[in-house]
Amino acid sequence: MTENARPGRKRTVGRPPRIAAEQIVDVARRILQEEGVEAVSMRRVAKEVGATPMALYHHVRDKDELLLLTLRGMAATFPRPSLPEDPRDRILTTAVHMHAVLSEVVWVIDVLSLGDLTDKNALWMPEEIIDSAIACGLTPERALHAYRTIWYVVHGALVFHRADTRRAADPDRRPFFPALLTEEDASELPRLTALSADWDELKARYDVAEQLAAVVDGLLGKRG
Amino acid sequence: MTENARPGRKRTVGRPPRIAAEQIVDVARRILQEEGVEAVSMRRVAKEVGATPMALYHHVRDKDELLLLTLRGMAATFPRPSLPEDPRDRILTTAVHMHAVLSEVVWVIDVLSLGDLTDKNALWMPEEIIDSAIACGLTPERALHAYRTIWYVVHGALVFHRADTRRAADPDRRPFFPALLTEEDASELPRLTALSADWDELKARYDVAEQLAAVVDGLLGKRG
DNA sequence: ACCTGAACACCGTTCAAGT
């Protein structure tokens, strides 16, 4: 948001605005949801909002800022779940919640991977995970690192699931992993060859909650 | 690679090629390395190879294919490390190796996240991890899931480290996480507030090998 | 202060034609 268009600032002189920053962001968010991040362009948003492309630049600094603004308030639309007592379970529930929320609004992950977290309403999740990890005996530093690792697993599950979905939708998709295994590879790559038979079913059975449970236990050092 | 340009196919008629597919891929790879994925365009590659943009389409199907071809052979340039005896250690060493290799050629991760694995020389790594996980007592299916989770951690570490590097290089970077914490947040987000003081140092101390060790132990079920 | 119009410097890709 540019300096002069910041909400709450009194506008006493000059031409009254014809389009509001919120309108722009709403349109961008709708395109994001309906057609994905690659369908969003300044020109497209401008057209749908009924203005020239350059009008947008009075409300947002550039395209990146517009995309980041679409995230604002998203976390608030999902109710904060009630968490269990046990700190280990609190971590797990929060992590699974992060994944669940983000897989309901798939476009968020696309925007998220190109910028920073801007939504303060989402910060209770790292806070909760770090706090619970400390309650489990980790130092604050180790707790932070553990949070990052958990986030990487959540992020990876979302990103690669999205990539799979896209590929499945692609009409003329190129040959990919299991297809490029030849007979000769069978001896060198026996495990992959064996698994490639029902690759898609196996992939579908990947259970994030289960994996996160194992990861959390590992990070908390609950091992013999 | 288009049907008619496939290497090994005898070309007995027609105009001799002026540019080879390999030239195109080499130029693309150089731009990738020197300026990043967003600097690669069909027009730019064509110019540097001394041809019109459309000449490229005789050797590759589209831009995506060109990018995927740049990965071909990358894994072979890194020697396969000697692995320890213990299967748990083999998993860890392989995972750390994946991370080390990919952080030496940072552009690979950008290309990788938009497509599939095309380099057969890289497949020994999932094979090794899955095989060792089975040796540790996991079923093949659980071993595959464990591999995916490990890959997510490696991928996340690389992607977010790259995002940080980019942001650090950006001259007019926007305010991001620790900066947007206000005094009022301190009570609701005490852990994050406390950690935000030396955020950058903490981030720099994130040790992938250490995290992977914990994750692997969790995935192998080595807990009390 | 807010918006328009024209322009700059790009994209990926298709299609018809040349050698």
Place this chain on the structure above:
DNA sequence: ACCTGAACACCGTTCAAGT
């Protein structure tokens, strides 16, 4: 078979001018 030229349908952003 391989390559060119022109064209289509786009991009993000700057700059000068209008109300």
